[in-house]
Amino acid sequence: MPMRIDILTLFPEMFEPILGTSIPKRAAQKGLVEYRLTNIRDFATDAHKSVDDKPFGGGPGMVMMAPVIFDAVEFVEKQDPRPAKRIVLSPQGKAFDQRTAEELAKQDRILLIAGHYEGFDERIIEGLEPMELSIGDYVLSGGELAAMVVVDAIVRLLPGALGAEDGAADETFTDGLIEHPQYTRPREFRGMNVPDVLLSGNHKLIAQWRLEQRKKRTQERRPDLWNRYQSGSGT
Ligand code: SAM
Numbered sequence: 001m002p003m004r005i006d007i008l009t010l011f012p013e014m015f016e017p018i019l020g021t022s023i024p025k026r027a028a029q030k031g032l033v034e035y036r037l038t039n040i041r042d043f044a045t046d047a048h049k050s051v052d053d054k055p056f057g058g059g060p061g062m063v064m065m066a067p068v069i070f071d072a073v074e075f076v077e078k079q080d081p082r083p084a085k086r087i088v089l090s091p092q093g094k095a096f097d098q099r100t101a102e103e104l105a106k107q108d109r110i111l112l113i114a115g116h117y118e119g120f121d122e123r124i125i126e127g128l129e130p131m132e133l134s135i136g137d138y139v140l141s142g143g144e145l146a147a148m149v150v151v152d153a154i155v156r157l158l159p160g161a162l163g164a165e166d167g168a169a170d171e172t173f174t175d176g177l178i179e180h181p182q183y184t185r186p187r188e189f190r191g192m193n194v195p196d197v198l199l200s201g202n203h204k205l206i207a208q209w210r211l212e213q214r215k216k217r218t219q220e221r222r223p224d225l226w227n228r229y230q231s232g233s234g235t
Pocket of ligand 1 (some may be wrong): 087088090091092113114115116117118120121133134135136137138139140141142143144148
């Protein structure tokens with residue numbers, strides 16, 4: 001049975017180009033994953049189709065209302081007996097990383113909620129007890145781009161999602177190191193040459209060179225990852 005990914009959003013149309021292209025599209029075509037987009041506004045109950053309101057206590061912006069989100073979550077969750085891992089996209093959440101993507105890729109069903117405006121009424125977090133995920137220390141206008149980042153990172157890890165041509169084994173973060181430099185044709189370009197070892201045909205030497213490069217790059221560019229790698233805790 002394909003993994004089911006529900007996305008609750010005010011802008012479902014933003015997802016179509018991303019989920020309908022490249023690896024996310026192929027994974028769905030191969031039956032590994034199924035995407036279900038739900039418009040939160042469909043659960044508004046007043047004539048204006050309101051999903052947000054002014055914050056109690058004053059302040060700028062609008063806050064997404066708890067009843068609409070609860071109704072949307074409960075409606076969508078009832079459609080499938082598998083319990084959904086609930087995720088709210090939020091700049092206040094835990095930093096999303098490769099390890100979290102690997103954990104989420106093992107779930108049968110996930111449900112992502114993308115916020116907008118000033119964010120969510122706190123009772124959405126209190127009552128639904130979702131995992132809160134941030135894709136970085138900056139503030140986006142909405143959770144849609146963040147949800148797409150999370151979905152893409154998860155879906156490419158589903159067994160069979162990547163063809164042999166785009167395997168994930170040596171990829172950055174997979175084992176705590178960033179990737180080695182890559183080259184393709186031509187062998188010489190504007191005076192810059194492909195390292196001889198890659199043309200040697202000696203697989204042992206190539207593997208050795210790549211590992212050295214990965215270590216060197218990680219040390220230079222990501223001392224935080226390098227320290228963790230050295231202390232043996234991987235990513
Ligand atoms: N007022 C909120 C705060 O200071 O925490 C920010 C709200 S932001 C303008 C609107 C929505 O965008 C959030 O509810 C969240 O869903 C999404 N968002 C913004 N930045 C994000 C980030 N770095 N990671 C994940 N989601 C983010």
